[in-house]
Amino acid sequence: MLLRGLLLGLLVGCCWANPSSGRPFANNYTTDILRLAKAAHIKAYMGEEAVHDDVEPCDNFYNFACGNWPRLHPAKLHNKRTGYLEELQELYVRKSAEMLKSPTRGVDSSADRQLKQFFSSCRSQANDTRSALAVLLEVTDFRGGWPEIRVPSWYSYEYDWLQVVALLKRRMGIDILLGLDVVLDYKEERMHRLKIGAPKLPLGQRRYYLDEAYSGDRERYQQQIVQKLKMYFPKQSQIWLDEVAHQILHIEQQLAKGLPHNPTLTLEQTTRQRTAADMKAAYASYVDVSRYLELIYNDTLYVEVYETPEDYLSNLVDVVRSTTKLELANYTIWRALDTLDAARIPEGVQPEIWCVQLTKKYFPQQLESLFHRNYNNMEMINDLQSTWADIKQVFREDLQASENLHWMTQETRQKAIGKLDRLELQFRSHNDVELIRYMRGLNLHGDRFYQNLVQVLQWRTHHLLAKLMEEPELVDQVYKTPQYILTSNKIRVPITFLQARFFWDPAYPNALKYGTLGFLLARQMLHGFDATGRRYDSHGYQNNWWDVTSESSYQRRTQCFQEQYAIFVQFKNKPVRDKQLMKRIVADNGALDIAYRAYQKWLKNTAETAAIYDRERLPLLDYSHNQLFYLATAQMYCTDYPDSVDIFDELPEQLRINTALSNAQPFVNTYSCSYGDKLNARFKCNLY
Missing domain, CATH: 1.10.1380.10 (Neutral endopeptidase , domain2)
Incomplete structure (x- = not known):
């Protein structure tokens, strides 16, 4: 209730204080409301135990950061996993509901009208x-x-x-x-x-x-x-x-x-x-x-x-x-x-939310395109580009300095720099003309849901069967978070990821930006330099650009991680079988270090340091700017699993976060972990 009340206060505050009004008081008031709401958001997930020091951060930082998540977002309600990153998709769904409810306008394309007709018929007849x-x-x-x-x-x-x-x-x-x-x-x-x-x-x-x-x-x-x-x-x-x-x-x-x-x-x-x-x-x-x-x-x-x-x-x-x-x-x-x-609205689910989910299921690209035209966020794009430049620069300096990545030969490091220089963010976009052409043949009505549904199913089947006679095209997949694409050497950023105030807002401390956006971008960047990424060159062609010495050194250093993570064969008495485990380990551990150093570099280069340090803290939370960085990273992976899970196909988030932090000496220093604490590994594994 506290979190909901503060978020409501955030909306009211934004209405009362318009940043474009030009009044300093209004700007300051809006900023204070946003910072207070974000602090309440973070505190709510931590739970009372963490707030009152009943959970030691050096013992189990995941529980320290996410202890209250299962109570706020229990998986047992819907018998499916809940997670912080899934909340971003729920925000997208709620915004899409408002968008699809709006009356059809003259600027709407024929594809937009079809989506609104399908959504409207679902609400009234599902x-x-x-x-x-x-x-x-x-x-x-x-x-x-x-x-x-x-x-x-x-x-x-x-x-x-x-x-x-x-x-x-x-x-x-x-x-x-x-x-x-x-x-x-x-x-x-x-x-x-x-x-x-x-x-x-x-x-x-x-x-x-x-x-x-x-x-x-x-x-x-x-x-x-x-x-x-x-x-x-x-x-x-x-x-x-x-x-x-x-x-x-x-x-x-x-x-x-x-x-x-x-x-x-x-x-x-x-x-x-x-x-x-x-x-x-x-x-x-x-x-x-x-x-x-x-x-x-x-x-x-x-x-x-x-x-x-x-x-x-x-x-x-x-x-x-x-x-x-x-x-x-x-x-x-x-x-x-x-x-x-299966299209009938389940008991306890809001009709609007369910109907957006159905629209998203059958028209994912068309809905994204409509969303992009309604919620285009250039400020978020600029912040993401700025953070990406900092992450990229830190890694580039590592590759240039032989003492940081001494296990990699000079020749391989030069090729890595070449690949890094060509690695760019690619913001997902759609060809609206193609989307309209693709939907040709549909004639949906706002009051005939099941007739619409059958028509859509037949339309989708027609396109599926026709593929047999067509030459394969690159599948334009819909991702939830930034994704590294091997064959293009690009990090594709989904439109739905660019939503204001979820990860970042100019009113928040930069510690949150580097702990979330910075960490996610660094993870995807490192996929271009792991055991799979090294087989694709800077142009996305299959071409192993590592020499034998660097490959051998890589294998030796990853052996440390293999031994460290080998104990995780079970979680909550359920088997863990992660086929991408090493890929995940390398990305988690390397991204945590790179994102933290990018944040430290930003702090060092920022003027008015005293004022900045004050701004880098939040009300309600008695934590330093560096502690906020690690809190932000951990809370991105707050998760709850239903009891019906038989096998964990991916290493559970609690094990991922705690183990990566145990290898991070800056985390140990930031939270004053003692010798012998669980998250202060005696032998720390590192690669990037």
């Missing part, structure tokens, strides 16, 4: 189950639709399951019984290839369907099916509801037998390349892959496809042979209904 069912029965207008409900007399011999699932794939993009995708060729990246095999099952991996340990999960899943069916068919008997739900789970259990026993196997390890004709010969008419592709593409395809996983289709033959057509029909239309139901 929970209209009757409309969803009517649209479904219209789209799936085949004999026997839903046997007991669609037609009283249902003749099983008329039911063609392959034709039905092909129709639903084309019209709604749903993978039922068969999964179909267009992917890059594993060996030839200049062409696409069809991938056919297992669809994504709702419970996921094989063990969730077949292992006794997950029987409780299966029971809950079956009850969820019953509840959904009851919502759409309130007049049906409980016996029918239970029977259909049982059929659905049973079929998925049988399908799961064709999934890999080892879920850690890569796609390449579970895939084989075959022609459609070979697959037809292997699986006969029970799973006629050639006919399925003809129904999808309206043409005969003479191409080799990827079959994955290898045992799935042969298992599907057994499922089709042993399952009655009535059960297959029930399952097929249930999967279509469940797809539409």
